[in-house]
Amino acid sequence: MATSHLENKESDPALRVRALESILAEKGLIDPKALDALVDTYENKIGPRNGAKVVAKAWVDPEYKKRLMTDATAAIKELGYSGLQGEDMVVVENTANVHNVLVCTLCSCYPWPTLGLPPVWYKAAPYRARIVADPRGVLKEFGTEVPDTVEVRTWDSTAELRYLVLPERPPGTEKMTEAQLADLVTRDSMIGVTKAKSP
Amino acid sequence: MNGMHDLGGMHGLGPINPEKNEPVFHEKWEGRAFALFASTFVFAGYTVDEFRHAIEQMPPAHYLESSYYEHWMTAFETVLAKRGIVTREELDARIAKLKKGGN
Numbered sequence: 001m002a003t004s005h006l007e008n009k010e011s012d013p014a015l016r017v018r019a020l021e022s023i024l025a026e027k028g029l030i031d032p033k034a035l036d037a038l039v040d041t042y043e044n045k046i047g048p049r050n051g052a053k054v055v056a057k058a059w060v061d062p063e064y065k066k067r068l069m070t071d072a073t074a075a076i077k078e079l080g081y082s083g084l085q086g087e088d089m090v091v092v093e094n095t096a097n098v099h100n101v102l103v104c105t106l107c108s109c110y111p112w113p114t115l116g117l118p119p120v121w122y123k124a125a126p127y128r129a130r131i132v133a134d135p136r137g138v139l140k141e142f143g144t145e146v147p148d149t150v151e152v153r154t155w156d157s158t159a160e161l162r163y164l165v166l167p168e169r170p171p172g173t174e175k176m177t178e179a180q181l182a183d184l185v186t187r188d189s190m191i192g193v194t195k196a197k198s199p
Numbered sequence: 200m201n202g203m204h205d206l207g208g209m210h211g212l213g214p215i216n217p218e219k220n221e222p223v224f225h226e227k228w229e230g231r232a233f234a235l236f237a238s239t240f241v242f243a244g245y246t247v248d249e250f251r252h253a254i255e256q257m258p259p260a261h262y263l264e265s266s267y268y269e270h271w272m273t274a275f276e277t278v279l280a281k282r283g284i285v286t287r288e289e290l291d292a293r294i295a296k297l298k299k300g301g302n
Contacts, residue, residue, distance in 0.1 A: 015297055015298065016294060017235065019297055024285065029238075030235070030239070038233070084237065106205060107204065119217065125209070126212040128207065129212045132208055142217070160247075
């Protein structure tokens with residue numbers, strides 16, 4: 001490994017990706033331009049702003065919230081978000097009595113259409129190991145104090161089923177518009193490691 | 200089946216270290232690896248389950264030391280080799296050629 005780094009500035013995985021891409025392109029199995037488009041989509045178009053719109057709508061529209069809690073996949077699709085890694089969605093609601101938090105202990109399962117691709121810490125060993133054993137301790141590290149009177153529920157995602165946390169609507173936001181509310185909804189609050197921002 | 204990937208509850212794996220303003224991809228190759236996943240899916244006809252199983256077959260030490268998209272690359276190479284779409288020999292030969300500055 002060390003030798004190859006000296007021979008070539010490109011890191012090993014970068015070289016392996018380039019080799020695989022060039023072989024597949026040569027065989028006509030992939031179109032590098034289609035790969036460019038996919039990268040652009042997930043870097044610029046699909047991300048937690050989608051999920052934030054779902055949450056803000058649920059905060060202002062009780063009928064929508066009802067649909068979201070009974071058939072999340074369909075309700076999320078109403079806003080135009082569906083597809084790869086969001087085929088079977090369940091929304092879990094934070095209340096004064098329950099705080100929900102998400103993980104994928106076995107891998108990295110995450111709701112792409114609403115949250116985009118997961119951050120490195122979500123996919124890395126320390127979070128996956130500890131959030132199920134000591135959720136309150138982990139939440140504290142993210143600056144989230146959950147009182148002992150509040151139940152903490154940790155949801156382990158699977159290859160098929162993906163969760164999304166519906167954070168509590170922060171106090172003092174009664175007069176805010178749906179768009180303003182969406183700005184309070186962070187990625188971390190929909191994973192459940194933090195709460196929504198205060199205005 | 201348990202194994203190194205079954206991390207829930209394990210002790211001693213260190214701090215979580217969330218990154219502020221994290222980019223979607225940290226390096227260009229990660230974006231390419233991600234896009235290859237979505238593309239190879241279609242023609243190679245594998246499922247997420249098979250892909251994950253391939254990741255879970257990684258030697259434990261390599262699994263823990265390598266980054267997430269390296270897990271993906273290992274899984275691609277496994278499923279593509281299994282189907283004879285890209286053999287290990289083909290890939291190794293191309294890597295050697297690229298190292299020498301070829302295309």
